Each structure stands twice: as C-alpha cells, then as structure tokens.
Amino acid sequence: MTARALSSLPPDFVSQARIAGPEACWPWLGEVSSWGYGVGPRGVPAHVWAWRLTHGDAPLRKGYRLAQTCGNRLCVNPKHLRQRKGW
C-alpha cells in the first residue's frame, strides 16, 4: 500500500485503528464483537471495512471469506487480509 492510499483512509477508520506502519499489524481499537473481530459502521466487521476501503465494494469471491494472514483477528491492515476458501 502506498503512502497515498494510507492517507486516503477516512478519519473515522483511522481514529479507531492503531496504524503503526504500512507493514505492521493495525489493531482495531473500537468496538469488538463476541467473535473477536472489530466492528465497523452498521455492524460491518472492521477488517471487511478495511478491505472495502482499499479494494472497493466488489463482493468477495463466492465461498470465500476474508481472513487475516497474520492470525490477529483484530488486525485491519488491508495488506494482512486475504480471501480464503471456506471457514
């Protein structure tokens, strides 16, 4: 992710994540669901919000879910998000 893409993230996202650097984990600081994931606007999971902010609103591939490659459910760094098959 470029510095420009980073700076284009909306303030209400940036204010709820600890953005340490382009490669680092970005722990979500806002509301957390009982599943252990961050909660964004209108109940959208925070990491899904992060994905949409950087990849657009295109739906995920059918049968895939969005997972953190770093294993940290609270991480919202789009670089740490991949579409993975199944659950």
Ligand SMILES: [Zn+2]
């Ligand atoms: Zn991470």
